[in-house]
Amino acid sequence: MAIAPEPAGRPDTAPAAQAPLLVVEDIVKRFATPDGELIAVDHVSFDVKPGEFVGVIGPSGCGKSTLFNIIGGLLDDYEGTVRVAGERVRGPHPAIGMIFQEESTFPWRSVIDNVAFPLEIAGMGRRERHERARHFVKLVGLDGFERRYPAQLSGGMRQRVSMARTLASEPKILLMDEPFASLDEQTRLLLGDKVLQIQQQLAQTTLLITHNITEAVQLADRILVMTYRPGRIKRVVDIALPRPRSSQIVSSEAFGRHVAQIWSDLREEASLGLQDEDSAYGRERRA
Amino acid sequence: MSAANPGARHFPLLVGMGALSAFFAGIEILVRIDVINRFIVPMPSQVIASFERVIVEEDVVARFWLTFQEAFIAGAMIAIVGISLGILLYRVEILRRATETWVAAMASAPTVLIYPLFLVIFGRSMWTIVMMGFVAGLPPVILKTIEGLAGTRRVLIEVGRSFNLTARQIFTKIMLPSALPTIFVGVRLGLIFTLINVVGVEFLINFGGLGQLINDLAERYDLAGTYASIAFVILVSVFFFVVTEWVEKCLVPER
Numbered sequence: 001m002a003i004a005p006e007p008a009g010r011p012d013t014a015p016a017a018q019a020p021l022l023v024v025e026d027i028v029k030r031f032a033t034p035d036g037e038l039i040a041v042d043h044v045s046f047d048v049k050p051g052e053f054v055g056v057i058g059p060s061g062c063g064k065s066t067l068f069n070i071i072g073g074l075l076d077d078y079e080g081t082v083r084v085a086g087e088r089v090r091g092p093h094p095a096i097g098m099i100f101q102e103e104s105t106f107p108w109r110s111v112i113d114n115v116a117f118p119l120e121i122a123g124m125g126r127r128e129r130h131e132r133a134r135h136f137v138k139l140v141g142l143d144g145f146e147r148r149y150p151a152q153l154s155g156g157m158r159q160r161v162s163m164a165r166t167l168a169s170e171p172k173i174l175l176m177d178e179p180f181a182s183l184d185e186q187t188r189l190l191l192g193d194k195v196l197q198i199q200q201q202l203a204q205t206t207l208l209i210t211h212n213i214t215e216a217v218q219l220a221d222r223i224l225v226m227t228y229r230p231g232r233i234k235r236v237v238d239i240a241l242p243r244p245r246s247s248q249i250v251s252s253e254a255f256g257r258h259v260a261q262i263w264s265d266l267r268e269e270a271s272l273g274l275q276d277e278d279s280a281y282g283r284e285r286r287a
Numbered sequence: 288m289s290a291a292n293p294g295a296r297h298f299p300l301l302v303g304m305g306a307l308s309a310f311f312a313g314i315e316i317l318v319r320i321d322v323i324n325r326f327i328v329p330m331p332s333q334v335i336a337s338f339e340r341v342i343v344e345e346d347v348v349a350r351f352w353l354t355f356q357e358a359f360i361a362g363a364m365i366a367i368v369g370i371s372l373g374i375l376l377y378r379v380e381i382l383r384r385a386t387e388t389w390v391a392a393m394a395s396a397p398t399v400l401i402y403p404l405f406l407v408i409f410g411r412s413m414w415t416i417v418m419m420g421f422v423a424g425l426p427p428v429i430l431k432t433i434e435g436l437a438g439t440r441r442v443l444i445e446v447g448r449s450f451n452l453t454a455r456q457i458f459t460k461i462m463l464p465s466a467l468p469t470i471f472v473g474v475r476l477g478l479i480f481t482l483i484n485v486v487g488v489e490f491l492i493n494f495g496g497l498g499q500l501i502n503d504l505a506e507r508y509d510l511a512g513t514y515a516s517i518a519f520v521i522l523v524s525v526f527f528f529v530v531t532e533w534v535e536k537c538l539v540p541e542r
């Protein structure tokens with residue numbers, strides 16, 4: 001995958017003056033469990049500006065997927081508000097496109113029909129939606145594979161199909177929950193490049209949830225570090241690495257510094273998580 | 288499938304035919320040298336010779352057609368009714384919990400034993416046979432439909448929700464296609480039971496197609512003719528097997 005240097009699609013400096021596209025305010029989510037109430041997300045607030053790439057990082061079990069589902073409108077029964085372009089959002093919203101942690105292609109549909117799925121739901125005719133879908137298949141670098149079925153593709157390719165399918169619905173905000181978690185490191189880095197390239201090409205506002213520090217630093221403009229149970233935002237780190245970026249950046253010195261900083265924040269939280277797993281299951285800490 | 292070697296495509300078929308011929312040849316020899324009693328197993332050559340007689344004198348084509356129709360109607364009924372009931376039971380939780388055990392029990396019960404009841408209801412007619420085939424083949428279709436729907440991966444449903452699908456769209460565009468391969472397993476299984484029961488009840492009540500013919504010939508002690516008729520039953524089942532496979536290939540792409 002050769003990375004052609006993109007013509008500066010967007011300014012390198014963050015668009016600070018613009019109004020945020022996504023505003024998450026004071027989200028609290030509690031689960032009732034056999035051991036009592038569990039606060040999965042605790043007063044989380046942040047916003048994402050148009051064209052910005054924000055990463056959310058935190059140890060396993062800190063409430064990242066819960067947050068993802070809340071913003072995507074798949075979970076209700078939470079406190080706080082989610083706003084998209086000023087409008088309060090309840091339930092799934094066409095402005096938000098979700099890419100899931102798990103493999104989520106439809107095995108009974110070919111690549112092109114997978115990608116055309118949201119267009120089909122929107123009532124677009126077959127010819128037109130295939131044409132549109134082809135554009136997104138190309139965008140994720142799968143041209144030539146339109147007629148294949150997911151079973152005939154590798155894990156990384158399938159994840160790209162999911163990505164193209166979500167992009168085809170042209171969401172204002174792309175929401176990703178550990179989209180590369182099941183892939184090997186090399187594929188992950190290369191797919192990261194693809195994401196960067198697409199994000200720059202479309203000026204796509206993106207919220208990426210991950211537990212992978214390298215991935216977060218490679219991709220994001222800003223990283224929110226979350227605490228372990230209850231999930232709060234511990235720190236916000238601005239990643240001042242130049243754009244356009246590629247996976248080559250992982251060997252730079254500035255990159256290393258960011259990674260080290262975030263790791264020192266995360267280490268504490270991750271070890272709390274481990275202790276928690278070692279001791280009695282699900283006991284609440286620092287509640 | 289390499290174009291350079293067209294023979295490779297037919298190789299499995301050839302091996303199958305070869306093995307079958309070898310098997311019959313073996314039987315032939317064993318009967319001729321009296322290792323197998325010729326009053327129980329006829330010689331394959333006699334069976335082959337009796338085909339003409341069975342076709343000309345016993346009107347086997349019309350009988351084949353009758354059995355085929357019965358099996359086809361019963362088969363279509365188990366597919367339509369079974370899948371619909373499966374969907375209904377899946378969607379109405381309380382119905383499912385109330386009946387699932389019953390259906391499962393029915394799947395393994397020897398339903399053929401209730402044929403006298405059906406005789407009373409439908410008379411000694413084609414419909415007794417069709418209904419027996421239907422009742423026997425229904426449970427696996429219902430059970431596999433429920434299993435397939437319940438097995439839809441959660442994340443696929445969430446994808447649907449994230450694209451703002453209605454409950455109906457989630458069902459038709461995601462759950463049903465996801466369940467289809469499992470539903471087909473149920474239909475195939477059901478068809479096997481249906482066919483067994485159709486021919487079995489024909490035999491039992493001495494009415495209609497190939498089952499009755501087998502009964503007749505066996506009672507006349509025409510062993511070769513009996514086996515020749517059984518070959519026609521196999522032909523019916525081969526036909527259904529090929530048709531379901533073809534339908535499945537159209538509906539379910541390679542996964």
Ligand SMILES: Nc1ncnc2c1ncn2[C@@H]1O[C@H](COP(=O)(O)OP(=O)(O)OP(=O)(O)O)[C@@H](O)[C@H]1O
Pocket residue numbers: 031032033038040058059060061062063064065066067211
């Ligand atoms: N439906 C639920 N009922 C009860 N507890 C839940 C439920 N869903 C999640 N939790 C709990 O909420 C916490 C956060 O879960 P979540 O899936 O958001 O974590 P995560 O950060 O995405 O973890 P991972 O990185 O492993 O995916 C966990 O402790 C989990 O046990």
Ligand SMILES: [Mg+2]
Pocket residue numbers: 064065066101177178
């Ligand atoms: Mg998660």
